[in-house]
Amino acid sequence: MKKLALVGAAALALFASACSSGDQPSSNPGAGSASAPAPGGASGTLTVFAAASLTESFNALGKQFEAAHPGVKVTFDYEGSSSLVQKLDNGAKADVFASADQKNMDKAVQDGVIDGQPTVFATNKLAIAVAKGNPKGIKTFADLTKPGLNVVVCAQQVPCGSATQKVEQTTKTTLKPVSEETNVKQVLAKVQSGDADAGLVYVTDATSAAGKVDKVDFPESSGAVNQYPIAVVKNAPQAALAKQFTDFVLGAQGKAELAKIGFGPGK
Structure with a gap:
């Protein structure tokens, strides 16, 4: 009788265990979860060092990439390309670097x-950003030399500054800026705030700030087109994700987003 009781108790325990396990959620994190990591187990934070002129386009692409890779967070450090190279040289950790020129890459x-x-993924050229309504009547690159005009440019080591210098050389025009900024967004900000009458920025920056500034195109800018290369950083903490992000930027979605504000095609 004791043996029969023990057998019955064991069978009952097994039955209860089986029923209980059927009520528990799956241990597979991807099962039925909208926030599951991307295929292949990709998750974590992807850090992208990008030229300041890429801010609007890359912010949009970052959100699209996150949507396609649940569990991944994309963070950006936007600065002048030369500053970003210096940070990498000093040991800063990043996964992707996107430069506004070939020289810094x-x-x-x-x-x-x-x-x-x-790989080059986009091109860009300069435009003149002026206050809304263009009160100073700036129509050409040469107009930036008018007496009493407060002009702001990028510093020479920054891609937009290097392009400005190239236009000056080819047109034999010498500008006398009131300040030289470390990235193109700082130039744009000074025009928006009224601290400058005009600033040399990229076409894409002036386009993205439509309604806050006016854009003046000039034909000489075609002689100083900047190529934008992108690459995975050596010893990237998220090397696999970094490769996926660069492929994403180089793909159809990346090209479409960049074209929205005037970037030219890459290779």
Whole structure:
């Protein structure tokens, strides 16, 4: 009788255990969960160092990438390309670097902080940002030399500053800026605030600030077109995600988003 009781108790315990396990959620984090990591287990934070002129486009692409890769968070550090290379040289951790010119990307490659071959994904050229209504009547690049005009440009080591210098050389025009900024967004901000009458920015920056500034195009800008390369950073904490993000930027969605505010096509 004791043996029969023990057998019955064991069978009852097994039955209860089976019923209980059927009520528990699956241990698979992707099962029935909208916030599950992307296929392949990708998750975590992806850090992108990007030229300041990419702010609007990359913010939008970052959200699209996150939507396609649940569990991934994309963070951006937007500065002048030369400043970003310096940070990488000093050991800053990042996964992707997108430069506003080839020169700074080449320096990053030479300094050994880039993994693989960079790829050009967009092009850009300069435009003149002026106050709404263009009260100073600026119509040409040469107009920026008018007496009493407060002009702001990027510093020479920054891609937009290098492009400005190239236009000055080809047109034999010498500007006398009241300040030289470390990135193009700072130039744009000074025009928006009224601290400057005009600023040399990219077409994309002036377009993204439509309604806050007016844009004056000038034909000489075609002689100083900047190429934008992108690459995975060496020893990237999220190397696999970094490759996926660069492919995303180079793909159809990336091209479409960049074209919205006037970036030209890359390779």
